[in-house]
Every structure is written in C-alpha cells, then in structure tokens.
Amino acid sequence: MAMECIATPPQIFNENKINEDPSIFDANLLNQQSNHIPQQFVWPDHEKPSTDVQPLQVPLIDLAGFLSGDSFLVSEATRLVSEASRKHGFFLVTNHGVDETLLSRAYLFMDSFFKAPGCEKKKAQRAWGESSGYASSFVGRYSSKLPWKETLSFKFSPEEKCHSQTVKDFVSKKMGDGYEDFGKVYQEYAEAMNALSLKIMELLGMSLGIERRHFREFFEDNESILRLNYYPKCKQPELTLGTGPHCDPTSLTILHQDQVDGLQVFVDNKWQSIPPNPQTVVVNIGDTFMALTNGRYKSCLHRAVVNRETERKSFAFFLCPKGDKMVKPPEELVGGVMSGEREYPDFTWSTFLEFTQKHYRSDMNTLEEFSNWLKDRRSF
Numbered sequence: 001m002a003m004e005c006i007a008t009p010p011q012i013f014n015e016n017k018i019n020e021d022p023s024i025f026d027a028n029l030l031n032q033q034s035n036h037i038p039q040q041f042v043w044p045d046h047e048k049p050s051t052d053v054q055p056l057q058v059p060l061i062d063l064a065g066f067l068s069g070d071s072f073l074v075s076e077a078t079r080l081v082s083e084a085s086r087k088h089g090f091f092l093v094t095n096h097g098v099d100e101t102l103l104s105r106a107y108l109f110m111d112s113f114f115k116a117p118g119c120e121k122k123k124a125q126r127a128w129g130e131s132s133g134y135a136s137s138f139v140g141r142y143s144s145k146l147p148w149k150e151t152l153s154f155k156f157s158p159e160e161k162c163h164s165q166t167v168k169d170f171v172s173k174k175m176g177d178g179y180e181d182f183g184k185v186y187q188e189y190a191e192a193m194n195a196l197s198l199k200i201m202e203l204l205g206m207s208l209g210i211e212r213r214h215f216r217e218f219f220e221d222n223e224s225i226l227r228l229n230y231y232p233k234c235k236q237p238e239l240t241l242g243t244g245p246h247c248d249p250t251s252l253t254i255l256h257q258d259q260v261d262g263l264q265v266f267v268d269n270k271w272q273s274i275p276p277n278p279q280t281v282v283v284n285i286g287d288t289f290m291a292l293t294n295g296r297y298k299s300c301l302h303r304a305v306v307n308r309e310t311e312r313k314s315f316a317f318f319l320c321p322k323g324d325k326m327v328k329p330p331e332e333l334v335g336g337v338m339s340g341e342r343e344y345p346d347f348t349w350s351t352f353l354e355f356t357q358k359h360y361r362s363d364m365n366t367l368e369e370f371s372n373w374l375k376d377r378r379s380f
Contacts, residue, residue: 025136025150026118027232040146041137041240047145049238049264049305056265056272059084060280063196064095066203078207085207085297088267089285090274093200093254096281098192103256106189109182110313114150114230124152124174129357131155131225132170148240148306152228156190156317158221166190167226190226193254193317197224200252200283201319208293210332215292219251221322223349231262231304231312242304242312246362248286249352249370250318255282260312266301266364287367288320288349294329295343301364323350344371345378 030037059080065073084091113121126133132155137146154167167190171183201215231242242262257263257276264271274282290299306312321327328346344367355370356362 027148027234031233031235037148037234037236037239040144041148043145043239043241043244047241047245049241050271051238053264053271053273056088056090056267056274058090058092058274058282060092060094061203061283062095063093063199063203064097067199074206077203081203082207085204085285087298088265088300089290089298090265090300090302091283092274092277092280093196093283094280096196098196098256098281102185102188102192105185106315107258107313109185110152110228110230110315113152113182113228120175121150121152123176124171126153131353131357133174145244146240147243148231148234148237149242149304150230150232152230154186154190154226156194156222156224156226157322158191158194186226186228189315190224190317193226194222194224194319196281197222197252197254197317197319200254204252204289204297208296208333210330214330218292218325219319219321221325222320223322224320225250225318227316227318229304229312229314229316231306233308233311234306235308237306237308240306242306245301245303245364247299247301247364247366248284248318249288249356249362249366250286250320251289251292252286252319253282253284254317254319255284256315257282258313260307260310262304262306262312262314264303264305266303271303286318287370288327288352291327291344291347291367292329294333296333299367320353321349323353324348327352345374347374 061077061080062073063077066077081091121134124134126135132153134150134152136150137148154170156166157164165187168183168187171179171186175182198216198219201219202212205215206212229243234240245266255263259276259278261273261275263274263282265274284302285297285299287299290297326346326348329342334342347370351374352370355373356366359373360366360369
C-alpha cells in the first residue's frame with residue numbers, strides 16, 4: 001500500500017473554531033494539546049456515557065441450523081428472531097459462514113489505512129452528501145456533539161450482470177496504485193455480507209409468517225453500504241461518544257466487532273451493552289425494514305462509546321433496497337395492525353437517504369420525522 005507523503009507541520013486545533021481543513025482529525029494530537037478534549041466533542045450531560053451498563057440479553061441464532069431445514073432448528077430460529085425483533089430488533093448470528101481468514105485480513109488492512117498519514121486518507125475523501133469515502137468528525141454538517149471516530153465507507157451493489165465491483169472500483173479510482181489488495185479484500189467482504197444478509201432476510205420473512213423468499217427477492221438488487229469504523233483512544237471518554245444515539249435508517253445492519261467493548265443499546269429505558277463475540281455477528285433492524293414490516297419489528301436506539309486504554313474497530317454492512325424501489329409492507333403485514341391501517345407512507349430508499357444525509361441527523365425519531373416531512377412535501 002502506497003503511503004509516501006510530503007511531511008507537513010501539525011495542524012493546531014482551535015477549540016472555538018473547527019480547523020479550516022475539515023478533513024483533519026488526529027486523535028493523538030487532540031489528546032496531547034491540553035488537559036481537556038476540544039469542546040466540540042463534549043456531549044450534553046444527559047447524553048454522556050453511562051457509568052454502570054449491564055449486558056443486554058440477546059438471542060444467539062444458529063444460521064446453519066436454520067438453513068439445514070431441520071424443523072426444530074428452523075422453528076427455534078424463527079421464534080427467537082421474532083421475539084427479539086418485536087422488542088428491540090437486535091440479535092446475534094453464529095455459524096454465519098463468513099471466512100475467518102477474510103475477517104483477519106479485513107482488520108489488518110483497516111489498521112494500515114487508519115494509521116496512515118492524513119494525506120493518504122484524504123485520497124478517499126468523502127464528498128458532502130455522498131455515501132462512499134473517508135470521513136472524520138470534522139466532515140459534515142455539525143459543529144457540536146462531534147463523534148470521536150473516523151470512517152471509511154463504500155457503496156456496494158451486487159450487479160453481477162454488469163460485472164460491477166463497486167468497492168474495488170472505488171478504491172482503484174480514488175486511492176490509486178498500491179491499493180489493489182486493499183480493494184479486493186473489502187470487495188470480497190462486502191460480497192460475503194451481501195450473501196449473509198439475504199439469508200437473514202429469508203429468516204426474517206419466515207419469522208413474520210410470510211413467504212420465505214419475499215424479502216430476499218426484494219433485496220437481491222440492493223444498493224448497500226459497507227463502513228469501516230475506527231474509534232481512537234480518548235483521554236476523556238466519559239465526556240464524548242464514538243457514535244451518538246441513533247436508529248439506523250437503513251434496512252438491516254450486520255456488525256462485526258473486534259475484542260473491545262463499545263456497542264450499547266437503549267432497552268427498557270436504560271443503556272445496555274452487547275459485548276464482542278468473535279464467533280458471531282450482531283444484527284439489528286433498521287428504520288426502513290421497520291417500515292417494511294408495518295412497524296411490527298423495531299429499530300432500536302443505539303450508540304458507540306470509546307475508552308482511554310485502547311482503540312476500537314468494527315465493520316458495519318448496511319443492507320438497503322435499490323434506490324428507486326418502493327418501500328411498502330406486504331399485504332399480510334397490514335391486516336390486523338390498527339384495523340389494517342398503515343403505520344408509514346410509501347417511500348423510496350433514495351428519498352429517505354437524502355433526508356438523513358441533507359436534512360436530519362439520525363436519532364430515535366428519524367422515521368417519524370421523515371414520514372411527517374414526506375407528507376408535508378406531498379401536500380404541496
């Protein structure tokens with residue numbers, strides 16, 4: 001991987017004004033500059049990390065057992081998924097079939113990217129309103145409650161007929177020579193997550209009592225996002241967050257965590273953790289899938305915390321429908337809910353994505369706010 005850069009003097013962070021270069025985020029520098037982290041990273045008291053967080057009880061789903069066709073294993077998997085999805089939308093999946101060597105290589109390349117000089121990371125700089133590219137806390141619409149993290153995101157679409165390799169092509173175009181293996185690894189990882197997500201969609205369909213292939217077919221031509229999350233060490237982790245409280249606007253998130261705690265979910269009016277387990281992936285329902293189920297399955301508030309001892313890394317694959325596909329629940333999920341009433345209006349994923357990227361900072365009310373915004377637009 002090419003990492004030759006011309007040395008430049010370190011940028012000085014002004015606590016009253018974000019650095020004029022919005023792409024600079026050097027956690028080591030920020031940790032060293034004063035006794036306190038910059039004010040932009042300090043969250044309000046009611047949103048600061050909790051001191052006493054207990055593990056959330058989430059079911060462990062044996063995906064291989066479900067796919068085996070064994071009637072007991074299928075019944076058990078669908079029951080557990082249904083119970084969790086109706087309460088908070090989080091569950092763990094084991095025997096998921098993702099190659100351990102691929103996971104190891106993905107983490108290795110992640111280290112090499114986020115620890116590279118800033119000029120290397122800026123080659124992949126994410127443009128405003130776009131989904132692909134490198135972004136840090138200083139890139140975006142916000143000047144307060146900044147997250148203590150860096151990300152690298154890739155659009156992914158399984159357009160096999162066009163021989164498209166969206167992740168690999170982005171890396172080649174933006175980052176140039178020396179990144180061939182880097183692009184191959186994340187293309188392969190995205191393809192593995194895509195295959196896994198479609199299997200999980202079969203499980204979700206069955207758990208809702210509808211045709212097994214309904215949601216799988218709905219998402220087969222998906223336009224999804226793979227995101228690499230890097231949370232550096234922070235000298236005052238009690239003041240900030242790695243990712244603020246939010247519900248995912250996407251359909252389904254498949255998260256692989258390293259060995260460092262950080263993921264927390266708001267259930268039963270309190271924050272609870274989901275500790276890392278290298279043999280599993282964490283799966284959670286997003287707002288778009290909640291709309292597809294007419295509100296039966298829940299998209300739950302969650303966040304990521306940081307710590308002073310070590311960095312934390314994770315991979316998130318956000319399954320999304322094709323942009324122009326209409327998000328509308330099947331008829332079987334409309335009847336019986338509030339006398340057959342619809343919980344949310346029809347919408348396309350591209351419209352919802354635009355709302356979250358340009359109009360609204362995702363939180364626990366994103367889908368409701370979007371629904372109101374959509375109704376207002378359509379009333380004109």
